[in-house]
Amino acid sequence: MTDSVSEGEFNTLGDYADEHGVATPQQRPERDDPLSVLDEEDPIFRDESILRIEHIPDAGKIVGRNRQIEAIAQRMKPAQQGNSGKGTIVLGKSGSGKTLVTRYVSREVQGRAADNDVRVGRAVVDCRQRRSETQAVIDIANQLNDPQATDISIPLKGIATGDYYDRLWRIVDELYDAIIIILDELDRLSPQEEMGSATRHQDADDSQLLYELSRAGEMENIDAGLTIFGISNDLKYGDRLDTRVESSFAPEEEVFPSYDANQLRDILEKRRDAFHDDVLTDDVIPLASAFSAQDHGDARRAIDFLRLAGEIARDTGADQVTENHVRAANDDTDVSRIQDLIDGTPTQVQIALTALAALSEVTNDNVTEFKAGEVHSVYKLFANDIDAEAHTQRYVTDLLREYDTMKLLSMERTGDGYASGNALWLELLDDPSLILRSVGAESRLRELRFDAEMRQAVLQRLSR
């Protein structure tokens, strides 16, 4: 048995969370005139908007995507002459540059076409915010419409979906030689989990939308050229299109690989201008890119780190952004990620998760796998401490399985032939301290005793 108990002077889990808390160091002193902030130049950022997600960098600042830019330009090129392009689905993990590249190329096509007096219209729909076929069509129509020129109105409600399509096609024919429609996060229009089945139904909003849009081209409902792009994080999205859509939309897939640490570093270097000269210390960009490379090379996350680290530096009155600010930003995002996962789970689940995290923490990660019996024993200890009902071991492991805690822990049954026989083993997949901080930061478990005596008691529950 290990005999090390983690150090620290704290009485409750709430104290632990505060002490190990997100490293938002010392706040700056209060100002006599709080509005004086409006008259001052930002001490850290020269232009924070460069670090916003919607910011489209210049061509020279798009890193490692030449092949994808070329492929997408090929597909959109017919629009430049007022013709229809091929249907395309752009796939790749989050933050791999799908939206950026698609928007960037479509903007270029529109600009070059305009130079030759070809009128190209562009609509980019964020399907996460629309959530229905009708809402998406309304959005497309609004983006393409110029009510003064067409005299066509798009009411927010009150007309049938088919009428919205009719108005959309009238707008297109009046105003454009070709249109490019980009449906970002297309799978979110009818999320798989809400469909309740592995195979998509042809009435699902995304299928319906793709079908209606692509058929308009086929049926010659419009004279203008039509190019449709769908974007999704789900690499298998194409497999889920039903055959009816498959035949009218007939998309080709363009897959965006994730970035490696060097590419992420390059992406961040090219946004240095967001900061005043000499504000970023040397470690900041390498560390922010290393953290996000661990997380499937997400450029959005890398840029967020940099922005957050700058904000933490500014809010704490520092005049430079340092490695510590990046670590604080990393902590901050990790704790929020875990809080999102456990938010809304019953107290019983949180007690069980805390029991597993406490076991990992008090053994200083020397032991990582724990028997369900050991976890249950600590769970009972904790439940008693906060006057919650203590359930059976079976009930507790079922709860952990039922709630989506499986991203945080793994469960494996072994029949290893040792004296322990057939046992269920639990292992935490995240840093135990992060779980303890997330739970201790805001939940009923804040009051859980977590002093040296309790930590010793946890350690004694190890049955080996």
Ligand SMILES: Nc1ncnc2c1ncn2[C@@H]1O[C@H](COP(=O)(O)OP(=O)(O)OP(=O)(O)O)[C@@H](O)[C@H]1O
């Ligand atoms: N190659 C790149 N060079 C410069 N900046 C990039 C690059 N790729 C992505 N970015 C930036 O990273 C952020 C996320 O990129 P983008 O939104 O295009 O990702 P995505 O693949 O569409 O992700 P999601 O599917 O989550 O929307 C944006 O701010 C974008 O400008």
